Amino acid sequence: MEERARSCLLRSKATLEQDIKASYLMDHMVSDGVLTNDEEAMVLNKVTRREQAAALLEVLLRKDNRAYISLYNALIRESYGDLANLLHSDLPLLSPEGERSFADGVSPSVQAILSDGGVPQRPVVFVSRPALLNLIRQKLYQLQKTSGWVTVFGMAGSGKSVMAAEAVRDHALIKDCFPDGIHWLSVGQCERSDLLVRMQSLCFRLEQGQSSEASHRPPCSVEEAKERLRFLILRRFPRSLLILDDVWDSSVLRSFDIQCRVLLTTRNRGLTDSVSGTRFEVPVENGLDEDKALEILSLYVNGKPQKLPEQARSIVSECKGSPLVVSLIGALLREFPDRWSYYLRLLQRKQFKRIRKSSSYDYEALDQAMDASLQVLEPEHQNLYRDLSIMQKDIKVPAKVLSVLWGLELEEVEDVLQEFVNKSLLFRDCNQRPYLYYLHDLQLDFLTEQNRDQIAELHKKMVRQYQKFYNESPPSSGDKECLYWYHFLPYHMAKAGLSKELYSLMFSLDWVKEKAQVMGSAHLINDYVEYGEILDKENSEVRLQFQEFLSLNGHQLEQRPFPDVVQLALSQPACSEVYRQAALSGLGEQKQ
Ligand SMILES: Nc1ncnc2c1ncn2[C@@H]1O[C@H](COP(=O)(O)OP(=O)(O)O)[C@@H](O)[C@H]1O
Numbered sequence: 400m401e402e403r404a405r406s407c408l409l410r411s412k413a414t415l416e417q418d419i420k421a422s423y424l425m426d427h428m429v430s431d432g433v434l435t436n437d438e439e440a441m442v443l444n445k446v447t448r449r450e451q452a453a454a455l456l457e458v459l460l461r462k463d464n465r466a467y468i469s470l471y472n473a474l475i476r477e478s479y480g481d482l483a484n485l486l487h488s489d490l491p492l493l494s495p496e497g498e499r500s501f502a503d504g505v506s507p508s509v510q511a512i513l514s515d516g517g518v519p520q521r522p523v524v525f526v527s528r529p530a531l532l533n534l535i536r537q538k539l540y541q542l543q544k545t546s547g548w549v550t551v552f553g554m555a556g557s558g559k560s561v562m563a564a565e566a567v568r569d570h571a572l573i574k575d576c577f578p579d580g581i582h583w584l585s586v587g588q589c590e591r592s593d594l595l596v597r598m599q600s601l602c603f604r605l606e607q608g609q610s611s612e613a614s615h616r617p618p619c620s621v622e623e624a625k626e627r628l629r630f631l632i633l634r635r636f637p638r639s640l641l642i643l644d645d646v647w648d649s650s651v652l653r654s655f656d657i658q659c660r661v662l663l664t665t666r667n668r669g670l671t672d673s674v675s676g677t678r679f680e681v682p683v684e685n686g687l688d689e690d691k692a693l694e695i696l697s698l699y700v701n702g703k704p705q706k707l708p709e710q711a712r713s714i715v716s717e718c719k720g721s722p723l724v725v726s727l728i729g730a731l732l733r734e735f736p737d738r739w740s741y742y743l744r745l746l747q748r749k750q751f752k753r754i755r756k757s758s759s760y761d762y763e764a765l766d767q768a769m770d771a772s773l774q775v776l777e778p779e780h781q782n783l784y785r786d787l788s789i790m791q792k793d794i795k796v797p798a799k800v801l802s803v804l805w806g807l808e809l810e811e812v813e814d815v816l817q818e819f820v821n822k823s824l825l826f827r828d829c830n831q832r833p834y835l836y837y838l839h840d841l842q843l844d845f846l847t848e849q850n851r852d853q854i855a856e857l858h859k860k861m862v863r864q865y866q867k868f869y870n871e872s873p874p875s876s877g878d879k880e881c882l883y884w885y886h887f888l889p890y891h892m893a894k895a896g897l898s899k900e901l902y903s904l905m906f907s908l909d910w911v912k913e914k915a916q917v918m919g920s921a922h923l924i925n926d927y928v929e930y931g932e933i934l935d936k937e938n939s940e941v942r943l944q945f946q947e948f949l950s951l952n953g954h955q956l957e958q959r960p961f962p963d964v965v966q967l968a969l970s971q972p973a974c975s976e977v978y979r980q981a982a983l984s985g986l987g988e989q990k991q
């Protein structure tokens with residue numbers, strides 16, 4: 400390790416020893432290849448957390464630059480952002496040779512490109528799938544000189560997203576084919592208005608750092624967003640790759656049919672039939688090979704695949720090689736190493752029988768594994784996990800939202816979430832601060848199925864907790880949490896069957912003003928369409944009046960500084976509810 404790095408590590412040693420949990424960090428460092436299993440075992444042999452931390456740092460101080468960088472990356476991934484900052488200024492620069500020799504091409508420069516583009520990190524326990532990986536990379540190389548589409552398709556939970564992210568974790572590929580960057584977008588089964596929100600955030604990301612046009616207003620429609628993207632990609636990022644993760648619908652793809660390079664993951668083959676340009680396909684098998692699945696298990700229990708007990712093969716076969724299910728079981732076995740026979744029996748029990756017409760694959764094993772993972776949580780945490788049934792697919796939430804839902808301190812929430820993450824019950828996106836948490840689609844299916852009768856109640860809890868927390872004034876910070884509420888509060892109210900509250904929310908000029916200020920008007924207009932049926936039961940006239948107000952003033956509401964909404968509303972016809980509220984609030988202000 401170079402002198403500067405070593406000196407920084409020595410200076411930070413006391414602070415690091417105080418805070419870090421060596422066992423979590425070592426998972427990453429072993430998979431980076433900078434720490435051996437023996438070294439890991441030696442550290443774990445120490446009794447207290449602090450002694451383990453000290454032992455780990457002692458080992459690392461004897462190693463090279465890669466160990467320092469790996470520690471830095473592990474700190475980032477394990478939520479120790481503040482500690483990573485201590486090491487940041489002395490990160491060693493790797494020579495081009497160093498870059499290439501760095502484990503699996505994940506040099507700091509690759510890491511930076513990927514995290515700028517929002518590409519998810521590797522799961523903590525990860526096995527390589529070289530044949531599949533090479534196939535995807537080979538197809539991506541076909542996009543070196545021309546725009547086009549690479550489709551990675553396969554069953555849910557087969558590892559498509561993980562492999563798509565892995566494919567671009569490669570210095571040479573980025574340099575040769577996509578020097579202008581990689582941009583990841585989680586799409587999912589989304590409505591047009593949600594697609595717009597996602598496209599807006601992509602535009603926002605691409606426009607960042609452009610001082611001259613920094614004050615761009617967000618695009619108001621999917622069509623406008625498409626044009627904006629076309630322009631941005633053509634002018635600023637011509638040789639970049641867009642990764643569209645989990646696309647369900649070909650109409651989504653038409654919104655990205657802008658002569659760019661796209662890698663997409665999907666369950667439906669043939670989605671690209673209706674778009675223009677060169678197309679390539681890569682199928683993903685439903686399950687991992689037995690060897691690979693065994694490797695996952697052995698990584699969880701810190702052993703060698705050859706040394707796994709005899710039940711391991713049967714477990715893998717009951718899981719049908721699904722990486723998601725094997726990961727859940729692996730996390731359980733890490734905690735309870737004596738339970739191989741028990742978990743095998745559970746998987747064989749097949750108590751969950753669900754027929755899903757949409758797919759020929761059966762998810763019994765997943766349900767069993769989820770159930771088993773939940774059983775080992777404390778009852779209180781089981782309840783907290785059940786509350787996650789109200790999450791929306793492909794929507795990542797910050798811990799703060801859950802701290803409102805659960806009525807717990809942020810720190811407590813983070814501890815609970817860490818436990819879920821350790822059990823593979825939840826996933827964490829560390830690309831952004833604050834970190835965002837999400838469930839795999841299939842886990843959400845399991846939850847909604849299991850708590851079918853309570854879903855409305857759970858949504859109601861969400862609404863009540865929001866109201867309790869924000870009873871003085873609505874959220875106004877403009878951060879991720881605030882965005883979440885403006886985006887999804889009507890959704891939770893609708894799902895909770897709280898129609899009256901939905902009317903009073905949406906038929907309120909204050910809400911319109913606040914939401915437009917945070918999110919722009921397009922999403923707001925869409926809410927009136929989306930919940931039209933419910934709102935019309937109260938008053939379809941008023942709904943139309945609000946919608947009309949927004950369509951007329953949509954462009955104004957995108958301007959910054961933000962216009963005076965009461966003034967705008969006063970130009971509505973006097974019979975409009977929008978006008979009435981504006982007049983009332985004007986009076987209120989005069990009195991004050
Ligand atoms: N190569 C892998 N090594 C280890 N675990 C994996 C691997 N691929 C997938 N997994 C596990 O399976 C889960 C589902 O994978 P994901 O890529 O999200 O599936 P898909 O996108 O096909 O639905 C991941 O969250 C991870 O826990």
Ligand SMILES: [Mg+2]
Nearest residue numbers: 559560645664
């Ligand atoms: Mg996926």
